Amino acid sequence: MDAPAVGDLAGKGADALLDGIAHYPESAARAEVKLWLAGYADGAVSAAAELLAAARGTDEGGPLRRLHCQQALALAGPEAEPAVRAVLGDRELGGLARVWLAERGAADVPAPPEDMIFWLAIDTIAAHLDADGELDELQGLIEGLSAQHSGFFDEVWRVDHPATADVLEAMGRLHSDKKAAKDARKAAFKARSRAGR
Structure with missing residues (x-):
């Protein structure tokens, strides 16, 4: 090659x-x-x-x-x-x-709707999982994104993104906080059930 x-x-x-x-x-x-x-x-x-x-x-x-x-x-x-x-x-x-x-410090940037925030979080983590980057970097991204929003795992499983369940499973494996990891696994189960998989 x-x-x-x-x-x-x-x-x-x-x-x-x-x-x-x-x-x-x-x-x-x-x-x-x-x-x-x-x-x-x-x-x-x-x-x-x-x-x-x-x-x-x-x-x-x-x-x-x-x-x-x-x-x-x-x-x-x-x-x-x-x-x-x-x-x-x-x-x-x-x-x-x-x-x-x-x-870039642009003016008049509208606040994103909440569903867009969660969609972007799933998309960003999915991209980093596909990129096979550094594990510590990915873990930091996962923990940072989930900590930014209270009740993150209660809401994120509803995101209509094809990678939602896979991303939540990865978050359950990689999150260093045991409760957050468990919440991620539960959310992954809900996402799979919702998608019928």
Whole structure:
């Protein structure tokens, strides 16, 4: 198998970029995205719109594509703001858009609805599970997200995301707090029952 080389994805579509950088080391992925953005003739708004469109999807690869989209948008610059704002109401991309805007100190960023917060939490953890990152980092993410909202496990199992039950099972395995881990496992059971699996 050939190792990916920086520049291999230049001139290809955003879908190829988001899927392709999964096989790159972090620094090479950043360099590849920078090359892709620099070669995008229609400008940052069009590039961001194409990245966001490619990030959509409820398939297994969707969460990781959205994570890569968020990482790519971080390099796109403030010119991408109109395309990012255009997806604020999108169920799959609205949370990602709010994070991007907040990180840049943008004005008039609407608060996300609670269901979007939980959906983004599930999507983010699913992406990190797919990325096979550092276990300590993943555990910190899981514990941080579940601690941000009182009654997290009482609500999150209702999230209509294809990875909800799998993410909750992983949270039950990885959470260091025994009560929270048990709550996560119970929530995973409820999510599976709700989905009929």
